[in-house]
Every structure is written in C-alpha cells, then in structure tokens.
Amino acid sequence: MSTKTVVGVVLAAGILAAGGYGLYQAGIKRGMQTSEAPAGAPQKPGDIDPASGKRVLYWHDPMVPTQKFDRPGKSPFMDMQLVPVYEESAGGGVVVDPRMRQSLGVRTAEASKTTLTRTVEAVGSVGYNERDVTVVQARANGFVERLHVRAPLDSVKKGEPLAELYSPDFVAAQEEYLS
16 A cells, blocks of 8 residues: 555545534534523523413422422433423422312312311221330349230230239348238
C-alpha cells in the first residue's frame, strides 16, 4: 500500500468521525430541548397553566412525590417528566369521578362532633410488644412449677394466676414464719 492511500484512508476516517460526532452532539441538544416543558407551559410556581386554567404550586416526580421542584423538567430520580401540582389538588384529597362514586355506592356527609347513641361491640385480642419483654432475675433460686398461660394471646382474666413458682428459700422462710 502506498503512502498516499494510507493518508487518504486516515483523512476519510477523520472526516467521518468528525461528522458523526457533530451529528451526535446535535442529537443530544435536540433531545434536551424536547425534554423541557413546551412553550407556553408554566415555568415557575404561581403561573397559570393554559391547558387546565389552574395555578401551579410546584412540580413533583410521580415516583417520588415527597420531593418538590420549583420548575418543570426531568426528574433526577427516575428520568421522567415532572408533573405539576395545582392549587386545588394540594390538599391531598382524593377526587373520584361521580359515575364511579355512584357505582361504588359511596355516600358522604358533613363531619360533626356528637356522642354515639349506639353501643359498639367488637371482638379483639390484646397483645404485647415483644420488643419490650425483659427478663426479670429472681433474688432466690427456684423454678416455674406450673404455667397457667402457655402461649401468646391466651385469654387471661383479672386476678387469674399466670404461673406458680417453687423456691426452696421461700419455702424455708414460710415454714420458719409459720412455726
């Protein structure tokens, strides 16, 4: 291969590489322009959205709704478009379509503070927080002779014994007291 051919191939490869790089950069810039909010859309909190006619409070990522942003764009978390939160929906209320409400049988009433006239009876069980269980060390030797409650959530009435303990030290003290 001659030197002219090698120089020509290297020069052609360089021109193609430069052209490809230029097209790549133009594509990135074009992609960035399409990811931003369209023209006429609200750009800051307090603007009125022309599509809905509502005032925008802030923007948020639907996948991370606790994070608030002060302008539209892409979310840094999920690479999604940020969604505006409007003034009416900021209270966190749920809006249900009237047709859906009717088919579900939802009824609403104004809340008021009154006393209940009916007795409410409910079945339940009382449990304990197992993280708060502590071991109590006895000051005398002994052991549990009989356990009346065998499992968590067994029913226990007020005054009912839970366990019977046998301690030779206590028995000796009791016999000494009785004599």
